[in-house]
Amino acid sequence: MTRTPRSIAEVEAACDALDALPGDALATDPAAHAAELLHLGEDVLAAWVTAKGGAPTEGESEGFRLLALHRQGARGTPSFNACRETCRELVYHHNLVLDDPASSEAVQRLRMATMIARHLALFVGGKLVVDGLGDFCCSSRPIRQGETAAPEAMET
């Protein structure tokens, strides 16, 4: 079933809504909330790919569409690797919750995953406004852009 991707503003609002949920509500179905957080991350990256004129991939990398979308988003834009670890942390927290949904730490893990998803939305949203976000720090650009883009994009 194909979902309609949300805008970055909608993702931020969804993160706020998740943040506002009491622990009991999160504890009722941690796996579903973890999956939702992963989808929020995918929507953010899909918005980036779409804004750059691409078609967001439905493929997976290492078993996750989020990581495939990150790889796609970083192609030709090495500074997009500034959110590589953020994406991987979101996947990691998703896996932690799924590994043991009954854990007493599941709610805390979901809370942290919400902040990770929000950070992704803030970074990508910021980068859509100011394209250079992350350029001269994370990717050390603009140094010979053509030369650096390809190898860095492969680091995903």
Next chain:
Amino acid sequence: MEKDLKKVAYYPGCALEGTGYAYNKSTKAVAKELGLDLVEVENWNCCGAMEVKNIDPEIETYLSARVLSQTEKMGFDKVMAPCNGCYHNLKKAEHDLTHDAHSVEVNDRLSKKAGHKTYEAGKVETLHALDWLMRAVGEEEISRRVRKSLSGIKVANYYGCMYTRPRRIFPEKDKGPGTESTANPHFMDDLLAAAGAENVAFPLKTACCGGAHTLSDSDTSTKLCLNILTAAEASGADVIATECPTCHTGLEMHQIRAEKVMGRKTKVKIMHFTQLLGLALGLSSRKVGVNDNFSDSRGFVKERGLG
């Protein structure tokens, strides 16, 4: 422990003479307390930072190479740069001069014109304060030297971006046990744990703080910093430890701005890792510059029996 690291060249860079004053002060105080010798690079210049890199990246490479040339001239083969920006740029210059013939040619031409020896790749190793303390002292020795344990203090270690990105300019990292990781850096965690601190699991340890855009797009920077501060609090941290003057100042300033502009108050303290380490070694809070931070941690330090 590596004995040849007891005495190294020291490149503070411009930030440590300004907003990063407390980082400079605490780094020197920790070094002195541990019996290490920092010899400041003579007549050092700007590393090229972000500004020159944007205008003319080749001049930026040259500027960093000149710092390395000055280091070599003083007879050192190791230079320690505690600022992430300086560390990153010196590493990038090393990478460029190793892999890019054009950079080599430009550096040689400008060095000759400036009248100093051309720096050649491989002559000087650039270290961050974290690498240096791990290699010159190590966790065991830090543990042994602790006089006021950081026990009971929960720390979120925030590394920022330039310590690990882009991966290609740090060939010594990701080499397995004992080396630093670019995906999940841990040297600061290791050093502070050796001093007794309880490190919390902090998933945003390398996330973007928007530092480079703090003037051109302050709102994005404030939101990114606020999320880092909020996540640190949610992870149970009392304090965020930093190892970059730009990240540190950004977190401090945007903590204030977030409260003023967005009405979002966060209470987590922000301290340079060298300040925490210095306090654990028994140094006073004044000696490690706690009073020089914008974010006031004096009450916290006193309350925890440190300094």
